């Protein structure tokens with residue numbers, strides 16, 4: 001199998017969430033069997049409410065040895081701990097609070113009481129990424145990165161027409177004027193995201209169709225950030241029918 005981008009189309013949102021959850025559980029079990037641990041990158045929004053919640057509901061959830069899984073974040077909002085805007089809060093409600101993950105394997109980005117400034121929070125996370133990276137890499141080769149895509153094509157907190165999307169270093173970037181609230185955020189850079197072995201992008205709804213179509217038709221990442229995402233081994237777009245409306249026919253690997 002080549003490392004081409006693949007699009008898997010599902011009939012509806014509910015089916016999409018259940019399908020990605022099932023694949024995730026299978027793949028994580030395989031990865032743990034192969035290397036005795038697995039690393040996962042999470043994000044907020046639809047990935048959490050659709051996929052993480054479906055993993056939590058799955059009967060197969062407890063077949064995973066969660067003590068061997070580490071969790072990282074693709075982006076986070078720089079607000080107080082426990083604020084409803086925190087991605088890690090929703091991820092906790094949807095999955096992390098219900099599984100046997102070890103606290104030392106949960107690598108959250110700092111909140112406003114853990115870092116005095118956005119810049120300090122970014123520096124802390126860069127150091128944590130580097131501490132878990134192999135060789136000369138600046139960040140780990142994550143096993144699975146789960147990303148949502150905004151209607152404007154943003155991924156993590158990399159937004160169209162903002163300088164961060166073209167910034168190749170450092171691994172963690174700051175945003176103080178996010179077009180989507182809250183304004184202050186931390187995000188992995190595109191190269192740090194792309195250091196993942198597998199990137200799975202999850203999109204549902206007609207409002208995502210135009211950006212996805214543009215990204216797959218060759219638009220630049222400065223205009224449509226999702227266009228710049230490419231995992232080392234696999235890049236898979238899991239989409240529902242509505243989000244797939246403008247995907248070129250030849251790129252659709254399967255339709256359920």
Ligand SMILES: O=C1O[C@H](COP(=O)(O)O)[C@@H](O)[C@H](O)[C@H]1O
Pocket residue numbers: 043044045046047075076077087147148149150151154155156157180
């Ligand atoms: O602001 C954010 O938005 C993206 C996309 O969210 P979605 O609900 O449209 O899938 C999300 O992936 C990111 O983590 C979050 O901070």
